[in-house]
Amino acid sequence: MESADISALWVTLRLALTTTLILLLLGTPLAWWLSQTQSRIKTVIEALVALPLVLPPTVLGFYLLIALAPGGIIGGFSAHGLAFSFTGLVIGSVLYSLPFVVQPLQNAFGSINRLHLEAASTLRASPLDRFFSIVLPLSRPGFITAATLGFAHTVGEFGVVLMIGGNIPGETQVLSIAIYDHVEALEYAQAHWLSGGLLLFSFIILFLVYRQNNRWAHS
Amino acid sequence: MAMPTMAETIHVATASNFSQPLKLLAKSFEENSSHTVRISAASTGKLYAQIKHGAPYHLFLAADQKRPEILEKEGLAITNSRFTYAVGELALWAPQQQFTGEAKALISQTDIHRISIANPKIAPYGIAARQTLKAMGLWEQLQGRLVQGENIAQTYQFIASGAAEMGFVARSQLSEEAKTKGYYWAVPPNLHDPIRQDAVLLKRGADSPAAKAFLAFLRSESAKEVIRAQGYGLGDS
Numbered sequence: 001m002e003s004a005d006i007s008a009l010w011v012t013l014r015l016a017l018t019t020t021l022i023l024l025l026l027g028t029p030l031a032w033w034l035s036q037t038q039s040r041i042k043t044v045i046e047a048l049v050a051l052p053l054v055l056p057p058t059v060l061g062f063y064l065l066i067a068l069a070p071g072g073i074i075g076g077f078s079a080h081g082l083a084f085s086f087t088g089l090v091i092g093s094v095l096y097s098l099p100f101v102v103q104p105l106q107n108a109f110g111s112i113n114r115l116h117l118e119a120a121s122t123l124r125a126s127p128l129d130r131f132f133s134i135v136l137p138l139s140r141p142g143f144i145t146a147a148t149l150g151f152a153h154t155v156g157e158f159g160v161v162l163m164i165g166g167n168i169p170g171e172t173q174v175l176s177i178a179i180y181d182h183v184e185a186l187e188y189a190q191a192h193w194l195s196g197g198l199l200l201f202s203f204i205i206l207f208l209v210y211r212q213n214n215r216w217a218h219s
Numbered sequence: 220m221a222m223p224t225m226a227e228t229i230h231v232a233t234a235s236n237f238s239q240p241l242k243l244l245a246k247s248f249e250e251n252s253s254h255t256v257r258i259s260a261a262s263t264g265k266l267y268a269q270i271k272h273g274a275p276y277h278l279f280l281a282a283d284q285k286r287p288e289i290l291e292k293e294g295l296a297i298t299n300s301r302f303t304y305a306v307g308e309l310a311l312w313a314p315q316q317q318f319t320g321e322a323k324a325l326i327s328q329t330d331i332h333r334i335s336i337a338n339p340k341i342a343p344y345g346i347a348a349r350q351t352l353k354a355m356g357l358w359e360q361l362q363g364r365l366v367q368g369e370n371i372a373q374t375y376q377f378i379a380s381g382a383a384e385m386g387f388v389a390r391s392q393l394s395e396e397a398k399t400k401g402y403y404w405a406v407p408p409n410l411h412d413p414i415r416q417d418a419v420l421l422k423r424g425a426d427s428p429a430a431k432a433f434l435a436f437l438r439s440e441s442a443k444e445v446i447r448a449q450g451y452g453l454g455d456s
Contacts, residue, residue: 186268
């Protein structure tokens with residue numbers, strides 16, 4: 001592999017890990033609220049969360065570039081804007097992969113038997129205590145699925161990064177962009193290596209998750 | 220006596236930067252013939268890959284000379300049909316800069332944070348931008364401030380959206396109004412190799428009189444006038 005490809009691999013992994021961590025931190029309370037609430041705005045929030053599933057990444061990227069530009073609604077918080085920066089990519093990826101983390105968590109939380117929680121409640125367990133000692137262990141498969149899908153989806157991200165990244169080596173040049181550039185430059189051998197690697201990597205990750213979930217389902 | 224010609228549909232693959240002028244050219248060609256022109260615009264590299272894998276195009280208007288040449292060598296394009304239909308011109312554009320001075324002084328300003336160029340690895344206008352910056356002695360010092368668009372359209376969009384303060388775009392992308400807004404500098408052609416854009420008749424079009432007629436039309440005076448008016452130079456053909 002070229003050193004540029006190795007650096008793209010590193011940026012990709014760093015981006016996927018950071019995004020997954022942030023999404024688990026933000027997505028857990030959001031998914032919990034969605035699974036418990038009777039609020040009327042629940043449907044609105046659910047639709048908003050699902051938007052990245054149906055929107056072309058180019059739509060997201062187009063608006064993100066404007067928002068991240070110097071003086072934009074997000075970019076305005078930074079002196080030079082956040083477009084073409086790693087931070088900008090993280091913001092884009094969090095939005096882009098949001099449904100992949102929130103939806104499995106919401107499903108997991110929603111399928112927990114309420115009687116368990118009520119029993120704990122009569123034993124005077126605080127809401128926080130109930131969450132950590134009942135909800136978390138019972139929704140372990142949901143967390144694994146959410147983390148894996150969030151991670152894998154960010155690794156496979158292309159359109160958004162293409163629109164807001166600016167292709168800066170070591171900062172915003174990710175693996176999918178490097179593959180695209182190899183193809184455009186007619187460097188098909190390198191494109192094969194990276195594409196094949198990514199294909200294998202994605203399959204292995206998904207295989208491991210499904211195997212683990214099947215084991216838990218049968219145990 | 221002229222034989223009545225069958226109405227045909229010509230499939231033209233064009234580099235994105237030329238899709239606007241091509242639409243005008245196709246319209247005027249259609250008005251003077253019974254044929255229809257169907258345009259597919261993408262990057263030259265992507266179109267090359269598609270043609271290599273059997274895409275049904277009759278003509279290929281590339282953004283460089285390299286890809287048509289390779290197709291010729293691979294037997295996918297008709298030998299001796301290749302010619303330069305347009306020569307791209309590079310311009311520096313900074314719509315928000317109120318600056319009157321030399322371009323070099325403007326680019327060197329340290330408070331310019333992001334300068335947009337097309338990716339020199341894959342885009343002909345990117346190669347020209349890199350050559351220009353090297354010729355000006357600025358390439359090294361600008362590393363870290365350069366952002367790359369995948370093609371010249373995205374390079375333009377980075378600047379138009381305000382995400383990058385300035386950049387090197389194609390002169391053909393800038394309206395007269397855009398040029399008067401902020402800072403505009405037509406890069407002298409001696410700072411980079413000419414951006415020669417070649418057209419070629421593909422194997423699929425070899426037996427199509429309409430495709431050949433359109434290729435001939437591209438070299439006509441009326442077509443040249445349109446191409447020049449759209450901000451391109453002309454080849455010597």
